[in-house]
Every structure is written in structure tokens, then in C-alpha cells.
Amino acid sequence: MRFSPWLAILAATIVLSACGDARRPTVAKSASAEGAAGAADVNAPSPAGGFVIENSTVIPLRSTVSGRDYEIYIKTPPGYDKPENAGRRYPVLYLTDGPYTFQVASGLTRVPFNHGRFREFIIVGLSYARGEVPADSRRRDLTPWRDQEINGVTGGGEAFFTFLKQAVMPLVETRYRVDRADRTLAGQSYGGLFGLWVAFHEPELFRNYILTSPSIWFADRAVLQSEAAYAASHKDLPARIYLATGSREHPGAGGCADCDNDMVADQTRLAAILNSRAYPGLEIRTNIVDDGFHETTFPIGLMQGLQWLYLKG
Numbered sequence: 083m084r085f086s087p088w089l090a091i092l093a094a095t096i097v098l099s100a101c102g103d104a105r106r107p108t109v110a111k112s113a114s115a116e117g118a119a120g121a122a123d124v125n126a127p128s129p130a131g132g133f134v135i136e137n138s139t140v141i142p143l144r145s146t147v148s149g150r151d152y153e154i155y156i157k158t159p160p161g162y163d164k165p166e167n168a169g170r171r172y173p174v175l176y177l178t179d180g181p182y183t184f185q186v187a188s189g190l191t192r193v194p195f196n197h198g199r200f201r202e203f204i205i206v207g208l209s210y211a212r213g214e215v216p217a218d219s220r221r222r223d224l225t226p227w228r229d230q231e232i233n234g235v236t237g238g239g240e241a242f243f244t245f246l247k248q249a250v251m252p253l254v255e256t257r258y259r260v261d262r263a264d265r266t267l268a269g270q271s272y273g274g275l276f277g278l279w280v281a282f283h284e285p286e287l288f289r290n291y292i293l294t295s296p297s298i299w300f301a302d303r304a305v306l307q308s309e310a311a312y313a314a315s316h317k318d319l320p321a322r323i324y325l326a327t328g329s330r331e332h333p334g335a336g337g338c339a340d341c342d343n344d345m346v347a348d349q350t351r352l353a354a355i356l357n358s359r360a361y362p363g364l365e366i367r368t369n370i371v372d373d374g375f376h377e378t379t380f381p382i383g384l385m386q387g388l389q390w391l392y393l394k395g
Contacts, residue, residue, distance in 0.1 A: 135188050137162070142212075143253060145245040148238070153209040154250055155184045158258070159195050159202035173203035173264035173392070174254065176246070176288075178224055178273035180207025181216070186381050187268070190388065200392045203266075206254055208246065224272035226279040226308075229301040236301075239276055247287065266290035266391060270380040272297050274325075278305050278352075281321055282312040291323045292387030294380045295331060298348035306352065313359055320363035323356070324390055325349050326383030328374025338375055346370060 138157040145152065161167050177183040184207025194200040210219035218234055225232075226239030255262060267288045269277045274296025281291055282305070298305055312319070330338050331345040353368045367390060371379045 135185070138188070141253065143249055145241070145249060147241045147244050147248075148211075150211040151213070152211060152245070153180075154253065155180050155205075155207035155209065156254065156258070157184070157188055157205040159191075159204065161195075161202055162204070162259075171259045171261040173201065173266065174258075174260045175203055175205050175266045175268060175388075176250075177205070177207045178267075178269040178276060179220060179271075180209045183207060183268065183270065183273075183380065183384075186384060190381065190385050194388075199394060200388065201394055203264075203392060204254075204258055204260060206250070208250065220272055224269070224276040225300060226276065226283075227301040227304045232300075239279060242276075243280060243283070247284075264289055266292060268292040268294075268384060268387070269296075270294045270383075271376065272300070275300055275305060279308055281319070281323065282308040285312075285319055285321050289322065290391050291321060292384055292391075293323065294326045294383035294387075295328065295345060295376050296325065296349065296352075297343075298345065298352060299343040303348070306355070309352070309355060317361070318363045319356075319359070319361040322365040322391065324367050324369075324383070324387035325353060326369040326371055326374075326379060326386060328371045328376060328379040330373060330375045331379070341376075345376070 135157060137160070138155060141154045141156065143152050143154050144150070159172065161170075162172065175187060177187055184205065187205050187207070191200060191203075191205070195202055210216040211223070221232070222235045222238040223242035224239060225236040226243075228237035251265075254260060265288045267277050267280060268291070269275075271294075274293035275298065277291050277293040278296055278298070280287065296305075327345050327349045329346065330336065331341060332338075332347065333341045333344065337344075349368060349370075353366060356364065356366055367387075369383065369386060371382050374382060
């Protein structure tokens with residue numbers, strides 16, 4: 083089965099909430115209001131004959147850890163099936179929030195691939211749990227800690243990481259010619275938070291990280307504690323990390339009316355901490371996207387991160 087953007091658009095029109103989920107004791111938002119993280123009805127029908135992304139496939143996969151069912155979206159680059167590339171292995175880009183991010187990554191790379199501007203790589207998107215409201219699935223799966231102030235279930239990040247590491251990656255890297263030394267993890271908002279946690283939890287699993295608008299504020303900024311714990315027992319962090327946050331992602335003047343957290347300050351603080359560690363194997367780049375909001379930063383940040391990592395010399 084090939085990936086149909088129509089299905090994904092209807093299943094996940096991710097209007098990633100300005101600075102995250104509503105906090106207690108405020109009234110819980112409805113699934114439709116919490117677009118943010120959210121999306122439209124997962125069971126909405128798709129138009130017949132909808133547009134299909136070329137060279138893509140969808141593979142259903144169950145998590146033996148949680149018992150939940152997911153879909154894995156995979157797209158190979160234009161040169162993958164050419165006879166002269168039969169022995170070639172490709173970098174791979176893994177994306178959380180796949181119904182949204184997989185389409186963005188596919189569109190952004192089409193022209194750079196076709197014109198030889200980028201080194202080619204395989205794109206992999208991870209869906210939300212099937213049958214669940216996308217906002218509920220991502221809030222649980224992409225948060226490594228429980229946060230009692232958040233409306234909804236949180237803290238399933240470790241189980242989702244185990245699913246990614248023990249099921250998704252072996253499946254992809256068995257069926258496709260993947261260069262296991264050149265993996266990238268990309269995510270937005272909670273996905274950015276998840277990526278940071280992975281970097282401080284098991285950094286060797288990915289060579290690169292492209293993380294936009296990371297929800298550093300979550301659980302009283304627990305990710306900063308994870309970073310400090312990692313630094314206390316390690317002398318190096320062998321990774322390339324690209325961080326981007328929109329310039330409007332903060333409350334007050336010049337920000338956005340519904341922003342509760344200063345995500346610009348959080349990113350700046352984390353980058354300063356990482357740079358202060360002087361890790362010999364760490365390369366870090368950051369960007370504050372001019373006039374960017376939480377809902378608009380990801381495509382810009384992803385393209386800039388991809389140019390840093392995959393632009394041909």
C-alpha cells in the first residue's frame with residue numbers, strides 16, 4: 083500500500099498547539115479543539131483516487147510493548163532502484179508525527195533529490211496509534227515523563243522508544259539498504275522533546291537530530307535534568323543536533339497571544355548548556371526562525387537542518 087496524503091491530511095491536520103497542551107486545573111479541551119497536537123477524525127473517509135506520494139509504501143506494525151498498532155510510512159529516493167545503485171546503502175531520516183512530517187519531508191526533498199542538490203536518503207514516518215485520537219497518541223508516546231499538570235495521559239515515551247528501536251528500525255533496516263551509521267531523527271514540539279531525550283538517553287542510536295520547537299518546558303523542564311545527568315557521567319556527546327524555534331513562540335510583546343511558555347528562551351538556554359560542555363564529538367546549530375509560530379516553524383527548520391546534513395559539497 084502506498085502512502086496517500088489525503089488519508090493523512092484527514093487523519094492529522096496537525097495544528098501543533100502554540101506552546102503545548104492545556105494545563106490543569108483548566109478545563110480540558112475537546113479532541114477537536116486540541117488541534118495541536120491534534121488532528122481530524124482518524125476514521126474519516128478518503129476521497130477516491132486521491133493523490134499518492136511516489137516511491138512510498140505503508141507497513142502496518144504492532145508494538146509488542148504496548149499492544150498498539152501503528153503504520154510505518156517509507157519513501158525511497160529516486161535513485162534507489164537504479165541498477166547502478168544496487169549495492170549502495172542510504173542514510174535514513176526517521177520522523178515522529180508521521181502523518182504530518184512525512185508529507186513535508188517528501189515535498190521538501192523532491193526537487194533537491196531530482197536536481198542532485200542533496201545526497202539521497204530514505205524517509206521514514208511513524209504514525210499515531212491506530213484508532214486513537216492523534217493528539218492523545220502523540221501526547222502519550224512522545225513524552226518521556228508523566229506530567230500531572232497536563233490534561234491527558236503522558237509519560238509513554240520510553241515504551242515508544244523501545245518500539246522504534248526494537249521493531250521499527252529492524253524492519254526498515256532489514257527490508258531496505260540502510261546505512262546504519264547515518265541515521266537522523268526529526269521531530270516537532272513533543273517530537274522535539276522526544277528527540278532530545280533520545281540524545282541524552284542513547285545518543286549513539288542516531289548520528290543526527292533535527293528538532294524544531296522542542297517542548298523543553300514539559301514536566302518542569304525535566305529534559306534539562308536528563309541533560310545534566312548525561313553530562314555527569316559522559317565526556318562526549320557524539321551527535322549533530324539542529325534546533326529551530328519560531329521567533330514568535332513566546333508570550334508577551336512580539337510573541338503569540340496563546341503562548342504560555344517562552345520556547346525561544348528555553349532553546350537558547352539549552353544550546354548554551356550544550357555548548358558549555360565542550361563535547362568534542364558534538365556539533366550543534368540553532369536558529370530562531372524569523373516570524374515563525376509553533377504551527378509554522380517545522381517545514382523551515384526541517385529544510386535548514388536537511389541542508390546542513392545532506393547538501394552536496
